[in-house]
Amino acid sequence: MMLFGLFAMDGQQPFHTIALHGLVRDQFGKKMSKSRGNTIDPIEFMDKYGTDALRFTLARGANPGKDQALAEDWVGGSRNFATKLWNATRFAMMNGATIQGELPATSSLNGIDKWILSRLSETIAEVDSLLESYEFARACDRIYHFAWDDLCDWYLELSKESFASGEAQNSQRVLGYVLDQLLRLMHPFMPFLTEQLWITLTGGESLVIAKWPQSNSAHIDKSSEKIIESIKEVITEVRRFRNDQGIKTSAKIPGRFVAPSEFAPYESSMRFVLKLEASDFTPSANLQIGSVKAEFDLTGAIDVAAERARLTKDLASAKKDLETANVKLNNQGFMAKAPAAVVVEIKARLEKTSADIERITSQLNSLPAN
DSSP states (O other): OHHHHHHHTTTOOSOSOOOOOOOEEOTTSOOOOTTTTOOOOHHHHHHHHOHHHHHHHHHHTOOTTOOEEOOHHHHHHHHHHHHHHHHHHHHHHHTTOOOOSOOOOGGGSOHHHHHHHHHHHHHHHHHHHHHHTTOHHHHHHHHHHIIIIIIIIIIHHHHHHHHHHTOOHHHHHHHHHHHHHHHHHHTTTSHHHHHHHHHHHHOOSOGGGSOOOOOOGGGOOHHHHHHHHHHHHHHHHHHHHHHHTTOOTTOOEEEEEEOOGGGGGGHHHHHHHHTEEOOOOOOSEEEEETTEEEEEOOTTTSOHHHHHHHHHHHHHHHHHHHHHHHHHHTOHHHHHHSOHHHHHHHHHHHHHHHHHHHHHHHHHHHSOOO
């Protein structure tokens, strides 16, 4: 290639740096061969899942100095990621996301907008550094988690309340900016999808000639990151509580938060995400999450007697398992003869059962009185 390039380009060196990757093996790590019947036709994957999905899967597995396995399920997962990004862009455009005009002054932004801008700048800086050192797999993984976790799972969810209220001019501009920069960052790995989405979002000519995104240190805001992380923890625990109580995710229940003053600007967004109605009520259940106390009125939302009976049965079963594990671990004869793997398994079961007992007991205590 080098010799032909020198010849065809009249002595000009065609490239200066070559990145070599390991073998692409099957999903079990075996070398592909016709005799084993484990070869993969990339054209079939491209037709079924899209070229970008296959490209992203290969890039995400390209760790320096190592071979990589390739499974159809992983390509399917990359296709799902592409679909997630497509839907996020469609949601953004339906809700007025724009790239027109300057970004609003940081002082005028709410904490949720400050947080996503901070995470974007950190992600761009990390990906830049990883690409400079040819860490393609880690760069893809960083982009994946920013796009899926930070942007889609949290920012869009926390911003839905402001979009629904029609008072989201700042968030519309911030979302447009974040998507614009993210699509530029993803372009080397998913060129076809990002090109289409970026042109549709921005009206630009082509991502190929667009400037590479730059990290902005002025956007990094650790205080906003800290408060949003706390909010994420509260939302996660309340969702787990609702699930444990058998409350449908679509069902609205009266709820409120007793929390430090820094949580006040986010309470309406949290209630919107968690489907908690703001009303006067006498709490029938509560949940303590760090410095935040969540109070609920579960009257009519669950069959308290049936739920108490179910949890009591689960608690009795967990206590029996705990007792069995303790008997075995305290039996010197058993411990002397038992294989090490069995002992490790029993200790793991003991730890899990202890956690289950604590969790179930907490659920029972949170139920309304009969």
